[in-house]
Amino acid sequence: MTDSPVGADGAALPPAQGGLAARGLRFLLARWRVLLRLTAWSVLETGQTFLIGYGPARALDEGFLRGRPDVGLAWLAVAGLGVLAGAYGTARVYAAVAALVEPFRDRLVERVVSRGVRSGDAGSLSGLTQQVEIARDTFAGLVMVSRSFVFTAAGALAGLFTLAPPLLLVVGPPLAAGVTLFAATLRPLARRQEAFLVADEALAGHLGTVCPGLRDITATGAEAHVAAATGERVEAEFRAARSLARWGVLRVASLALGGQLPIVLLLATAPWLLAHGVTTGALVGALAYVTQSLLPALRNLIHGLGTSGSRLTVVLRRLATAGSAETGGTDGGGTRSRGVAPRARSSCARAAGPSAGTTQHAEPRPPDTAERQVGPRHAPGTRADGSRGTLPGAKRATEGTPLTPAVPDGRLHTPTVSDDTPRTPTADGRTAPAGHSPPVPSPPALSLSSVTFAYGPAGTPVVDDLDLTLPAGSHLAVVGPSSAGKSTLTALVAGLLTPDRGTIAVGGHPVPGPEAAAARVLIPQEAYVFGGTLAENLAYLRPEPVPEEELLAAAEAVGLAPLADRLGGLGARVDPAALSAGERQLVALTRAYLSYAPLALLDEATCHLDAETEERAERAFAARPGGTLVVVAHRISSARRAGRVLVMDGRSTACGGHEELMRSSALYRDLVGSWAPAPSRRWSEPALSLRDADRVDAVAGPGLAGDGRHVVAHGPMGQVQAPGDLRDGGSLGREG
Numbered sequence: 001m002t003d004s005p006v007g008a009d010g011a012a013l014p015p016a017q018g019g020l021a022a023r024g025l026r027f028l029l030a031r032w033r034v035l036l037r038l039t040a041w042s043v044l045e046t047g048q049t050f051l052i053g054y055g056p057a058r059a060l061d062e063g064f065l066r067g068r069p070d071v072g073l074a075w076l077a078v079a080g081l082g083v084l085a086g087a088y089g090t091a092r093v094y095a096a097v098a099a100l101v102e103p104f105r106d107r108l109v110e111r112v113v114s115r116g117v118r119s120g121d122a123g124s125l126s127g128l129t130q131q132v133e134i135a136r137d138t139f140a141g142l143v144m145v146s147r148s149f150v151f152t153a154a155g156a157l158a159g160l161f162t163l164a165p166p167l168l169l170v171v172g173p174p175l176a177a178g179v180t181l182f183a184a185t186l187r188p189l190a191r192r193q194e195a196f197l198v199a200d201e202a203l204a205g206h207l208g209t210v211c212p213g214l215r216d217i218t219a220t221g222a223e224a225h226v227a228a229a230t231g232e233r234v235e236a237e238f239r240a241a242r243s244l245a246r247w248g249v250l251r252v253a254s255l256a257l258g259g260q261l262p263i264v265l266l267l268a269t270a271p272w273l274l275a276h277g278v279t280t281g282a283l284v285g286a287l288a289y290v291t292q293s294l295l296p297a298l299r300n301l302i303h304g305l306g307t308s309g310s311r312l313t314v315v316l317r318r319l320a321t322a323g324s325a326e327t328g329g330t331d332g333g334g335t336r337s338r339g340v341a342p343r344a345r346s347s348c349a350r351a352a353g354p355s356a357g358t359t360q361h362a363e364p365r366p367p368d369t370a371e372r373q374v375g376p377r378h379a380p381g382t383r384a385d386g387s388r389g390t391l392p393g394a395k396r397a398t399e400g401t402p403l404t405p406a407v408p409d410g411r412l413h414t415p416t417v418s419d420d421t422p423r424t425p426t427a428d429g430r431t432a433p434a435g436h437s438p439p440v441p442s443p444p445a446l447s448l449s450s451v452t453f454a455y456g457p458a459g460t461p462v463v464d465d466l467d468l469t470l471p472a473g474s475h476l477a478v479v480g481p482s483s484a485g486k487s488t489l490t491a492l493v494a495g496l497l498t499p500d501r502g503t504i505a506v507g508g509h510p511v512p513g514p515e516a517a518a519a520r521v522l523i524p525q526e527a528y529v530f531g532g533t534l535a536e537n538l539a540y541l542r543p544e545p546v547p548e549e550e551l552l553a554a555a556e557a558v559g560l561a562p563l564a565d566r567l568g569g570l571g572a573r574v575d576p577a578a579l580s581a582g583e584r585q586l587v588a589l590t591r592a593y594l595s596y597a598p599l600a601l602l603d604e605a606t607c608h609l610d611a612e613t614e615e616r617a618e619r620a621f622a623a624r625p626g627g628t629l630v631v632v633a634h635r636i637s638s639a640r641r642a643g644r645v646l647v648m649d650g651r652s653t654a655c656g657g658h659e660e661l662m663r664s665s666a667l668y669r670d671l672v673g674s675w676a677p678a679p680s681r682r683w684s685e686p687a688l689s690l691r692d693a694d695r696v697d698a699v700a701g702p703g704l705a706g707d708g709r710h711v712v713a714h715g716p717m718g719q720v721q722a723p724g725d726l727r728d729g730g731s732l733g734r735e736g
């Protein structure tokens, strides 16, 4: 039993704070009147306990065994009255306990609230007041069980002595031994209980963070990473539970010794006791004392002090820790503690490796560093040191195969070379047209063959018989009206959904599969940011520590650098709730940018960014040597940047360059029309193009102003109302 208690992170717990006990004692002494009242009402409970054994003993000895049932019944009635009086006393005891517990709660609330008001941290305030309620309930429970044990034991021992002193000789020693053993194990048990609670909370907190992000974790291929971090916490809780269970055996032993052994001894020594003047009634009364009073009181004490006591210690210690934070305490990361036990902190620091430790205290980024480094220092699929990564899909592309062109039936067929042939990296890191590179065969970055998928067996296919081949280094924009299946397509490629028919391969590896999962990273619209440091967030998808310069270069490339500066550098702790949706997207984008996955799938991952920031991020991804980019676009600019555009609308899928699709796809033209910026009062260039309406084919240009006659255009197909005849020079306004 030498194992020492450890926290969730494996570190030994600090010794219990003696200050808490001293403060508790001072609190109680200041309320001596309440304690006196509590004692007085508890005496009634003692009387009840006394009568539980004494009444039946007298009823037997003086009544039933002597053929005087009336006397026997009278003694039983006395015992019954004792129970009634005891119940009244217990009710008064509750009132006295309330008079003790409520000021305790008030003092804690006062401290916590004044601290919260001063710090202006409403979130932490709410958490702490909850803990105050736990402390109050636990404190009340402790007062009840410890008080009950003391007065019950006093009543029972007094009863045993009154009935026959030899009974005390049989019951007293094992009871004392049991209580002593329990007292000896109390402190180590409490500390193990605390370690278990901390480990349990750490696991629950971790799962609370991880579970809402499961989709993203799967999407970004971070399953193994997260599983390892979760496994650590499960293991920590298992160790704490095992240690607690070992010590729990002693708790059971103390109950057996103090509460159950006396029963055995009373029965075993019955002949001896009866031979030494103990009456049958006294023996029965002694058994009543042990079974009805001492055993339950001892059991309550052991369970109450063993669990509630340690819980109270944990909660009070946290409240005290929160107090030190108020006076300037930090959690080691330079940030203020929020009343959460430091040991329960996320293990991301460990998961991120040594870099997390060094970046926690990182100095703000030197401005020139970012200016000099505008891209990742490595190609996808290679390590930071330039060596090849182990990800099978993370190969450098040496030969580009262009995206297959659209054909009238909407199917995508065999690739042919075009002007949009992607550029692939040369040995010195610059890019050259793929055709000029040595013709080393390489699998396409992404290939879909006859892929069909419907949500449910009877559902209409969202993706229908789709063929698509993307060479490494290419940039594809996926567009389409709402519900066209764009997100479904990215989920299929990411392996989050399984096609009903057809096959998908990423970097030549079948989807689903570990190699394919490692070769792609999906950034969904709702970005997943966790409460670690910025560096931990950014390096999350990298198995090894990432140098600070590389993180900064990535931040600069993607457009995160201003936010990183504002947050206080890479070591700054990130509060996901305090970031805007766009800022969270920038963090998620930079994290994906730093990953080794060559294929990046941006599913409206930039929808909360302004056009300029979106362009910067997309260009950064497109410039990753050998990296392939698939963007679900929601802006015309995004589609224009891509070499190729995939227009989705159920069965009528089309693919091609922007200009080509503007000519050949009515749907694409409609989409482009619906993406046009809202007109302002002063138009400097054509702002409204009406092409597919019945009566008009006009371009609204400079000088147009509303005069009550309206063109209404809404929806991707452009519903048009033209109350005036435009050819007659009617004026236009616009609404919707």
Ligand SMILES: Nc1ncnc2c1ncn2[C@@H]1O[C@H](COP(=O)(O)OP(=O)(O)OP(=O)(O)O)[C@@H](O)[C@H]1O
Residues within 6 Å of the ligand: 455, 462, 480, 481, 482, 483, 484, 485, 486, 487, 488, 489
């Ligand atoms: N989990 C699901 N269960 C059933 N149907 C779904 C599910 N997810 C999506 N769908 C349906 O599949 C179709 C395609 O949805 P998807 O999200 O892929 O479209 P989208 O083009 O990404 O739309 P948007 O541009 O609005 O995000 C829609 O009709 C949608 O209702």
